[in-house]
Amino acid sequence: MIVFKSSQDKILTALQSVAGIVERRSTMPILSNVLIQKLDGGVQLTTSDLEIQIQTKTDLGGDDAPMGITVGARKLIEILRTMPSDQTVSLEHSDGKLVLKGGKSRFTLQSMPAEDFPLVQESSQFGPSFTIPQRILKGLMSQVAFAMAVQDIRYYLNGMLFVAEGQKLSLVATDGHRLAFASASLDVEVPKQEVILPRKTVLELQRLLSDKDGDIHIQFANNQARFVIEAMTFVSKLVEGKFPDYNRVIPKNHKNSVTLGRAPLQATLQRTAIMTSDKFKGVRVSLAPGLLRLASHNAEQEEAVDELDIDYSGDSIDIGFNVTYLIDVLSNMSQDMVKLELTDGNSSALITNPEDANFKYVVMPMRI
Numbered sequence: 001m002i003v004f005k006s007s008q009d010k011i012l013t014a015l016q017s018v019a020g021i022v023e024r025r026s027t028m029p030i031l032s033n034v035l036i037q038k039l040d041g042g043v044q045l046t047t048s049d050l051e052i053q054i055q056t057k058t059d060l061g062g063d064d065a066p067m068g069i070t071v072g073a074r075k076l077i078e079i080l081r082t083m084p085s086d087q088t089v090s091l092e093h094s095d096g097k098l099v100l101k102g103g104k105s106r107f108t109l110q111s112m113p114a115e116d117f118p119l120v121q122e123s124s125q126f127g128p129s130f131t132i133p134q135r136i137l138k139g140l141m142s143q144v145a146f147a148m149a150v151q152d153i154r155y156y157l158n159g160m161l162f163v164a165e166g167q168k169l170s171l172v173a174t175d176g177h178r179l180a181f182a183s184a185s186l187d188v189e190v191p192k193q194e195v196i197l198p199r200k201t202v203l204e205l206q207r208l209l210s211d212k213d214g215d216i217h218i219q220f221a222n223n224q225a226r227f228v229i230e231a232m233t234f235v236s237k238l239v240e241g242k243f244p245d246y247n248r249v250i251p252k253n254h255k256n257s258v259t260l261g262r263a264p265l266q267a268t269l270q271r272t273a274i275m276t277s278d279k280f281k282g283v284r285v286s287l288a289p290g291l292l293r294l295a296s297h298n299a300e301q302e303e304a305v306d307e308l309d310i311d312y313s314g315d316s317i318d319i320g321f322n323v324t325y326l327i328d329v330l331s332n333m334s335q336d337m338v339k340l341e342l343t344d345g346n347s348s349a350l351i352t353n354p355e356d357a358n359f360k361y362v363v364m365p366m367r368i
Helices: 008-019 073-081 134-147 199-208 262-273 323-331
Strands: 002-007 033-039 042-048 052-058 067-072 088-094 097-102 105-109 111-113 130-133 159-174 178-198 215-220 224-229 232-237 256-261 282-288 291-297 303-309 317-322 337-342 349-353 356-363
Touching: 002 008, 002 033, 008 033, 008 042, 008 052, 008 073, 008 088, 033 073, 052 199, 067 073, 073 097, 073 105, 130 134, 130 178, 134 159, 134 178, 134 199, 134 215, 134 323, 159 199, 178 199, 178 232, 178 323, 199 224, 199 232, 256 262, 262 282, 262 291, 262 303, 262 323, 262 337, 282 323, 317 323, 323 356
Parallel strands: none
Antiparallel strands: 002 088, 033 042, 033 067, 042 052, 052 232, 067 111, 088 097, 097 105, 130 215, 159 178, 178 356, 215 224, 224 232, 256 337, 282 291, 282 317, 291 303, 337 349, 349 356
16 A cells, blocks of 8 residues: 655655654664554654654545554655655555655665554643743743753753743753753743753754744643644653752842953854863953953963953952853854853852843853
């Protein structure tokens, strides 16, 4: 039977929307596959890594008879990418074999039974669904995702805190050395939610969310989250654990502050970072009336010094930072100016957007 028959671009778009979570190497070979099912005249595509599951349903033609089969997701995508976007492509299933045809090309693919595919068991106790614009959630995620920890033994840091209450949505991420916070006002009242989304879920949502108009529907259970974007359903396990109290981490009432151009500061940091080493990313920041001075050095006795003229009349401060943490936040901001607030050389610094009080970035000092 013909599983699907449609244009290359339509099939490829549908497959790519679910393939982001597919691991290149898995202890269970079937998790490298995509589950293809014919249901109610449409084609449903499903991928899973046992903790995250993505499903989408679309009309890709083919025969109407119900069936299910799994095939290697990445191999299928790689083949389709080599074909012209307007070419008609078909996938045929016969005697346990799958044959992909496009133009004069023909590929015979290995398959595994649909009944062996491990679907994620969805919770039966999801709370009420609420809806927010995709572009708002994507924008907030882009402001904080870079601060998530990577494979930290404090597993609750390997993700993002999602806090919704009333008409406010806040996202927080920290790796213990820096913290990013962003919030936005919503047009609807949202039931109180406070959950930790896994790192992989956050990165995949960033890929799937659109900057255009359109909503995402969200539901939470005790240990799961469900997101619905148009014809796609995304189910993810949540991270269990207690996220740090971010309100206590974000400093208030700094004695000294300076507002300066984001692009010049970023360029200066990038130049200074050249003289740091992979093991030691320290840069010394010296703040004095009218002047910001940056300095770095490495084990080869090389050093870099750069200066910026600034409008500042506060205390003279010498403080060290991981230069990567400063470049990261500036790279994920888009406005022209940034505000840097400091108390002394031993306390954390606060970087904010002078035009938007809903973004805050805290970075801890380091000894240089």
